[in-house]
Amino acid sequence: MPEIDLIPAWAEECLNLEREALALSWYDNQVVPGLLRTERYAEAVFRNRVPVFSEEKAALQTAGRLERREILHRPEPPTIGFVVWEPVLMLQLLDDERHAEQLRHLRARAALPDICLQVPPLNHRTHAGLDGPFTLLETPDYQRVACSEFQRGSLLVSDPDEVSILAQKYAMLRAQALGPEDTVGLLGRLLGEQ
Template identity: 45%
Template sequence: MVTDSTAGAGVGGEPECSDSLRTFGAVVQALREHAGLSRAELGELVRFSKHTVASVELGRRMPDPAFVERAEPALGNTGALRKAAAHLARQPGLAAWFRQWARLEAMAISLCTYECRVVPGLLQTEAYARAVSLSVPPLPDEEEMSARIAARLARQELLSTRRKPPTAFSFILEQAVLERYTGGKEVTRELLDHLLGVMERHWNVEVQVMPLRRPVHAGLDGPLQLLETPENQWFAYSEGQKNGRLITDRKEISVLQQRYAKLRSQALAPEDSVSLLKRMRGAL
């Protein structure tokens, strides 16, 4: 989600707040308060959590189309939300080709990510995100990099177990990505501590490491992502240099699901992955 637009930092970027998002959020909040509703009460009416309502109102999250359509009648049927939603935009940090996926990702009930280039953005530390930003030309200026990193860290709210329902995450990371020591030993040490902490604190997050030596490997075609919506519809996403593709064809998605299932069987089990990460941490 960067080149995965969720993973790295220099190529695609993260969802970032924009004036239009903040303005839309302010309109939602004003209409909600005028209707005498709490965030939790509006959440029940639009079938999203109160945390999602808060994120929309604060301009941190692009509202899903279903949110807009359900909120409109709940907040007076003025037509203001539909009209305002048509003008929503993010700051340039989010690659245009990634926007559709980002909107789906925000509402996903399950998300599967195989990554062989960088640690996905949802699992990055601030220092690692900065190191990635400084690795991929063209280099950002300080203001752009600060905004990008802040947005990436804020986006990690998606991992929260307070979401209803919490999103089920599966990550498969190549050991080589961690052995690269992006940013140096100190950055890598902090990153490994962070990964272990995420695995310990978030029961909805499963991390598997693909070992360096794996003669048969189902991921040789590159990184991939799969997600499931609340309506149990599946989407996939693949990405390369300066481009990405949202995949909706069921046959293509089925092929990628088969590959991801094979990758899970080829990677180390979660408990063995924890042991490997601890050994790597101890060796630094």
């Protein structure tokens, strides 16, 4: 039986585009986006994988995920917007202390000038992103593409009509979400500080 490549060619293309992007607009309704994960949270995500990774593969995947965060520290980092659905912030993959560490990490990242973090609240009756996570990317040559996440990987979306639909969804998600300051306040409440 052939082994499935952990990072198929099309997923690798999404990663390469992410590394070079001028702007990223990231939406997730399942887990904290990779660029915002603490090491412990990244490990927990890979520990919950089915079928289970070996310790070695889990460590490699975690290291790769953490390496991707270097995008945030480029000399000229991309402008990045994150929209993360509130249940993701309440999903407790870690013990109380490590969960709080992840929430504090999110709050610290939200304070950076080139990052905008917004949360669509759980109690809203409208939600434009129920179909799943995706990322919009602006390439160095000002082209817009998207990577759509699914169970076994990512799909590169370059068709302008499809990218436009995802851009419309992202715009609606931002409109439905709390503003950046209210998002920081929500993180404080989840941490029990307010």
